[in-house]
Amino acid sequence: MPVLKTMHRLYVARELLEFSVAFYEAIQDLRCERRLSFEPMGIEVAVVGSFILLAGSDEALAPVRHIQAALVVDALDAYAQRLRELGATFLGETHENAAGRHMTVRHPDGLVVEYFEPVKSAAA
Template sequence: MIPANAIDETVAFYERLQRTSCHMRFVFPHKHLEVAGVGNILVIAGDDEALEPFRSTGASIVVDDIRWYATYLAEAGAEIVEAPFPVSVGSEMRVRHADGLLVNYVEHRPGPIDDSLTSMQDIQ
């Protein structure tokens, strides 16, 4: 997580590091955040107040099927802190792994949001 005014420089660094271009970049206006994806790195930018709720998150992982990961992680003993929920670019969830690490899982989809991701019933 970085200050909002550092996102361009940070994205450029990761583009050079991974020898790839930024493949997604969008704003979450309701959370006052900007997010960019470069290779397997998810860059989250905002002011201190906007980033505060996310500071306890140790990692953000992009996955291809959030329902599969939710089911697998629950069966593996992880705590689903926030069940999969729709966001403007797909869906996300927060999970506390058995080792205590809090992880934000994100599935990005280019198509319409799947409003069925509203409860744990969808993954059980």
């Protein structure tokens, strides 16, 4: 049940997204691997290495700004069980989309983390 990747969530104004993507590409010598648009929420997302950049207005970002990190895991249900045993608080239900399943959890020390299990490809 390993953590596959640890990611930092950064919140930026929409007009700074391209600058921020270029900066994080340059410091990690990587290209942006994924761009997502959540139009109904008014949020654009870019994934660059170990950073998730979320761009939007202050109002659009307010509902998600409390999430401080993301952990990509191979077995979300197993992590949910372990987190319950360790006293974590679940902030809402598990959600599923085309990319995978995710849940938001507050650790006992107050850190708020999104746990994400990507969709397994048919070849896996």
